[in-house]
Amino acid sequence: MSTAETIVSAEEAASLFEDLSSFPALVLAVSGGPDSTALLWLAARWRAGLTKGPALLAVTIDHGLRKEAAGEARAVAKLARKLGIAHRTLRWAGVKPKTGLPQAARVARYRLLANAARKAGAAAILTAHTLDDQAETVLIRMSRGSGLTGLAAMARISSVPGGTNGTIQLVRPLLGIPKTRLIATLDAAAIPYADDPTNRDPRFTRARLRGLMPRLKEEGLDAARLALLARRLARAEAALAEETGRAIDRLSEKPEKSGQIAFQRTGFAALAPEIALRIVGRAIDSVGDEGPVELGKLEALQAALIARLGDRNGRYRRSLAGAVVSLTPAAVTVERAPPRRGRALTKGRARKQRGGKRR
Numbered sequence: 001m002s003t004a005e006t007i008v009s010a011e012e013a014a015s016l017f018e019d020l021s022s023f024p025a026l027v028l029a030v031s032g033g034p035d036s037t038a039l040l041w042l043a044a045r046w047r048a049g050l051t052k053g054p055a056l057l058a059v060t061i062d063h064g065l066r067k068e069a070a071g072e073a074r075a076v077a078k079l080a081r082k083l084g085i086a087h088r089t090l091r092w093a094g095v096k097p098k099t100g101l102p103q104a105a106r107v108a109r110y111r112l113l114a115n116a117a118r119k120a121g122a123a124a125i126l127t128a129h130t131l132d133d134q135a136e137t138v139l140i141r142m143s144r145g146s147g148l149t150g151l152a153a154m155a156r157i158s159s160v161p162g163g164t165n166g167t168i169q170l171v172r173p174l175l176g177i178p179k180t181r182l183i184a185t186l187d188a189a190a191i192p193y194a195d196d197p198t199n200r201d202p203r204f205t206r207a208r209l210r211g212l213m214p215r216l217k218e219e220g221l222d223a224a225r226l227a228l229l230a231r232r233l234a235r236a237e238a239a240l241a242e243e244t245g246r247a248i249d250r251l252s253e254k255p256e257k258s259g260q261i262a263f264q265r266t267g268f269a270a271l272a273p274e275i276a277l278r279i280v281g282r283a284i285d286s287v288g289d290e291g292p293v294e295l296g297k298l299e300a301l302q303a304a305l306i307a308r309l310g311d312r313n314g315r316y317r318r319s320l321a322g323a324v325v326s327l328t329p330a331a332v333t334v335e336r337a338p339p340r341r342g343r344a345l346t347k348g349r350a351r352k353q354r355g356g357k358r359r
Contacts, residue, residue, distance in 0.1 A: 006184040008177060013042040014049065016173040025055040025122035029113055030080075030087075032060065032072035032194040035128035037079070038182035039174060041191055043126065044083035058087045059116045061109045065096065065198075072194040079191070088116060102204055110161045110170075117160075117168050124169040129154055132179045132213075135226035139209045147295045152234035153227075178223065244278040247271060251279070253331055260335040261287060268332050269309040277302045280325060283334035288322035301325060305332065 008016075020026060028043055030036040040058055047053050058080045060073040073089040080087035092108040113125050134153050141150040160170045174182065186193055201207050213223065251263040251271075261283045268276060277298060284293050301320055308314035308327055316327035319337045326333045 006181045007188045008038070008042060008181055008185045010045055010049065013046050016177075017043060017046045020124065020126075020171065020173070021050060021053050023054040023123050025057065025117075025120050027113060027117045027120060027122045027125045028056060028058045028085075029109075029125060029127045030058045030060055030076050031196070032076045033128075033196050033199075034183050034186060034193040035130055035133075035174065035179060037076070037191060037193040038186055039126060039128040040076070040080065040083065040085065041186065041189060042174075044085050048084070054122075055120070056085045057116065057120045057122065058085050059113055060087070060089045061092060061112050062089055063092045063096075063105050063108070065101075065105070066196075068194070072196075075192070075194065090116060102206075107161065114160050114168055123167070124171045125160060126171050126173060128174055128182075129172040130174050130177055130179045130182065131227050132210075132223045134175055134230055135213070135223035136206055136209050138226045138230050139212075140205055143205075143209075145296070148233055148237050148240070151230065152237045153230040155234065176227070240274060240278065244275055244282065247275050248279055248282070255333065255335075257335070259287065260333055262331045262333045265309070265327070265329070265331050273302065273306070276305075280305070280332070280334065284321050284323040284325070287334055287336045288320070289336065290322035293321035297321075 026043070028036075028040055030040045043056060047056055058076060060076045062069045062073050077087045077089065090112045092105065092112065097104045110125075117123075117125050137153040138151060141153065144150075154172060154175060156172050156175050158170050160168045198204070199207060199210070202211070216222065248263075251267045253262045253264050255262040263279060263283075268279070271279070280302060281293060281298050284298070297320060301318055304316060304318065305325075305327055308316045313329050314327065315329070316325075318325055322337050323334050324337045326335075
């Protein structure tokens with residue numbers, strides 16, 4: 001296939017960004033690598049073709065982890081000026097952790113991007129996640145034992161990690177585009193880009209799995225197949241989420257005390273196990289204060305509930321993820337667990353930033 005056949009055309013780019021044309025402003029997360037540089041180039045070309053459209057702000061995050069990063073940020077700023085796009089470089093200051101560095105850097109990156117978006121009046125942050133990134137995400141979550149929710153991987157539109165109360169969207173317009181096509185597009189336009197060696201560093205899980213992709217492709221499990229799996233699971237996930245919401249509406253009862261969530265016991269016992277599992281999980285996430293509950297622990301709690309539901313007078317009580325789940329003769333209830341001795345009660349929604357195996 002020739003370069004001319006693989007480049008992302010202006011018409012295709014317009015279709016990728018079409019639903020964003022009414023936004024007042026958009027932040028583009030641009031590191032300087034090929035994917036994000038392509039995002040900058042394609043978005044700038046799309047915006048230039050509009051009579052009226054969103055203001056674009058390219059933001060580069062310098063994590064302070066590589067000496068080359070400052071130069072790469074300057075290169076992005078130079079390209080942005082050439083394209084008529086405003087640009088800012090933001091730095092992740094402070095001491096870096098010795099363990100869990102990729103996750104910590106990710107949290108810092110989205111925090112800085114969200115702050116920049118709020119200051120710019122932007123309702124969305126665009127990232128350059130590609131089809132290859134989606135495939136790698138599926139593999140990572142498979143290796144960690146994720147359930148259906150996690151294996152659905154990344155959505156084109158989601159909320160920004162770190163809790164922005166839905167005011168800022170995270171949009172991945174290139175999620176269906178292979179990386180090779182983005183590189184071909186930049187090469188055809190003679191647009192330079194940086195190469196970040198950490199993307200191949202075997203110390204990191206994503207880099208190791210990326211290295212396995214050629215072998216998996218030989219067996220027919222290429223990025224497109226993995227991304228297709230994610231789309232099909234996302235479709236099933238959406239259906240299950242909708243049914244879970246209906247079940248919650250149908251079974252919710254007036255709680256005995258403030259802050260408690262209660263579900264009618266007989267109706268709960270008749271639910272399909274997956275729906276019952278999700279109902280309890282949602283309730284724990286709603287009232288608990290220790291972050292998202294891990295799937296394996298939630299499944300163990302669900303098994304204990306099922307074992308006692310057959311006994312009309314069976315009772316059960318267990319704490320999990322900062323919540324207490326109780327089974328009484330009349331209801332299944334979930335409420336905030338009392339604070340542990342010597343531990344202050346976590347306030348607000350900051351707990352949602354903490355990690356947890358994706359259900």
